Amino acid sequence: MPRIRPFRRGDEAALAQICLRTADAGGDATGIFDDDRIWAEIFVLPYVARHPEFAFVIETDDGRVAGYIVGAPDTAAFETWFRDEWWPERGAAWPRPEVERSRQDGTLLYAYGRGPGAEPYGAGYPAHLHIDLLPELQGQGWGRRLVDALVEALRAADVSGLHLVAAVENTGALAFYTRLGFTPLPSHEGVQAFGRAL
Numbered sequence: 001m002p003r004i005r006p007f008r009r010g011d012e013a014a015l016a017q018i019c020l021r022t023a024d025a026g027g028d029a030t031g032i033f034d035d036d037r038i039w040a041e042i043f044v045l046p047y048v049a050r051h052p053e054f055a056f057v058i059e060t061d062d063g064r065v066a067g068y069i070v071g072a073p074d075t076a077a078f079e080t081w082f083r084d085e086w087w088p089e090r091g092a093a094w095p096r097p098e099v100e101r102s103r104q105d106g107t108l109l110y111a112y113g114r115g116p117g118a119e120p121y122g123a124g125y126p127a128h129l130h131i132d133l134l135p136e137l138q139g140q141g142w143g144r145r146l147v148d149a150l151v152e153a154l155r156a157a158d159v160s161g162l163h164l165v166a167a168v169e170n171t172g173a174l175a176f177y178t179r180l181g182f183t184p185l186p187s188h189e190g191v192q193a194f195g196r197a198l
Contacts, residue, residue, distance in 0.1 A: 002066065002137065004149055007048050007055030014065035015048065015057070016040035022132040025169040033104040038094060042111045043130050044070055046086045050078060056149045058133065058142050067133035069146040073159045075122035083115040121185055125161035125195040127154050138172075147180055155198050163195045 007015075016037070023029035023039045030036060047070035048055045058067035072078035096112045097105040122128070129150055133143055154162060164182070166173045167190065174192055178184070182194035 002058050002060045004056055004058055004145055007052050007057055011057055011065050012045060015044045015068050018068060018132050018134055019044045025167045026172060041090045046082055047072060050081055054150060054153055056146055058137055067137045067142055069129055069131040069150050071127055071129040071150050073127045073154060073157055075126055075128050076116040079114050079116050087111055121163040121193050121195060125163035127159045127162045129162060129164050143176060144180060151198060159198055161195060161197050163193060165191050165193045168192055
């Protein structure tokens with residue numbers, strides 16, 4: 001039976017693959033961008049680099065990592081670090097687009113625009129998360145268990161609230177978060193934000 005364990009160094013390649021295979025509103029994003037590495041460099045690898053203590057994985061019986069949750073306890077501080085330290089080094093491989101002509105351009109513009117205060121949800125819900133599971137683990141309660149593991153770690157660190165943002169096309173995720181006690185928050189076009197007091 002699969003099990004949840006803390007992230008450990010060496011899991012990064014598996015997390016990058018899971019991120020890629022679930023980045024298209026829960027579906028496989030392979031080939032959508034010119035460089036598949038972009039997804040993980042924005043949405044999972046910075047979290048395990050900065051806050052490995054708030055990262056948990058699901059390991060299968062055969063030793064594969066097939067799901068993860070990552071979090072940042074203080075969104076403003078994390079976004080400052082992402083802007084000032086992570087992205088200048090990592091983002092150098094992908095110059096800032098002048099205009100948004102493609103989905104890749106939009107994602108890169110998002111990465112270049114990250115910083116404290118870029119998203120309003122951190123005031124009431126200072127932590128945020130990203131969670132992804134391969135299809136083989138979906139619908140079996142593993143997502144709920146991952147969220148529970150992260151919530152427990154955040155509570156132990158005296159974090160008062162948690163938020164996340166999901167694509168509106170990812171209807172399964174939208175239903176999942178409300179079942180876990182997350183409240184929908186006012187959101188930008190194309191996304192739905194959720195918050196949960198801890």
